[in-house]
Amino acid sequence: MIRAVIIDDEKNNIENIEQLLIKHELPVTIVGRAINADDGVSVIASTAPDLLFLDIQMPDKNGFEVLKALPHHQFEVVFVTAFDNYGIQAIKFSAIDYLLKPIDPEELRQSIAKVKAKLNQRKANLQLENLMDFIKDKDAKKEHKLALASTKEIRFVHTGDITRCESSNAYTKFFLTDGKDILVSKPIFEYEELLTGYDFIRCHQSHLVNIKFVKSLIKEDSGYLLMDDNTRIPISRNKKEHVIKALHTIKK
Structure with missing residues (x-):
């Protein structure tokens, strides 16, 4: 079973992801939830998840800032956003999965399948590191x-x-x-x-x-x-x- 954390500033979005996972019998168990970036960092540190469902646009700090605050990224990430242009270039550069709200169940299923395959291989998450390099120095293209x-x-x-x-x-x-x-x-x-x-x-x-x-x-x-x-x-x-x-x- 994949252990996951959901970080989203809207509780109904968190509940929606959980309901979709249960309804479609996907191999994911939610071990932590947070509605802001700072709490999200704490939850990740305390639960050490395999997977992070991360909202991009949140008040005060966005999803990328959550990742910047973490010393290590020993987990997979599926970004969740209501906008198809916010931060998507950086994500595409690193070939990381993202889901647009409202979440399509089949796209969610495909994302989980990819995460499961990566976790089985236990390869270093170079994609996420590449994303962070892009964000840190976005002007030095x-x-x-x-x-x-x-x-x-x-x-x-x-x-x-x-x-x-x-x-x-x-x-x-x-x-x-x-x-x-x-x-x-x-x-x-x-x-x-x-x-x-x-x-x-x-x-x-x-x-x-x-x-x-x-x-x-x-x-x-x-x-x-x-x-x-x-x-x-x-x-x-x-x-x-x-x-x-x-x-x-x-x-x-």
Whole structure:
């Protein structure tokens, strides 16, 4: 049985999670509850849970500040939020699960299944550590790592070590500076949103490139980007002006 703590500033949200866990017979027992960040830190310290259901937006201190106050993070986290934009970029960067309120029972079931698998493996929770690094130094974007989950492992890759991304239906292939590539089971549009502020630009429906690895823009053959490794990346007609402007802006 997974031992869990719920931290949420609204008691009805805590009760709702508990009821869903019971109703759908999920292997979770609640060992602690808190309605604010400070009490949450104390409950975590006293119960040493396997799992933390953590509301992001709370009065006085938010969910991220709960994590900052803890010296160790020997538990899994499922964030719970009523907003689909509050802190989600940081969470996605570290491939950590989150649930939107009102909680969908099937999404809850899937989250618990993932937590159970991780606990069974007893691997160090590098995803959570990566999240904390992101939050502590959110303005130094060049130093952040992106969690890339393949079928075999989760790789943490500096954004500056990614040369480009290529779409393959619902999958995205990441090409790295060391010549290797990683196939991730998420569509490219999700990474476009995450990487836009890191000198990446969507030049084509199937391509997202790191501009610092662009050698030149070739105008012949309808136009394409020539990468440092001589790979040719097509440019969509409706994105050409945007690409030219981005190249001039970022390459200065």
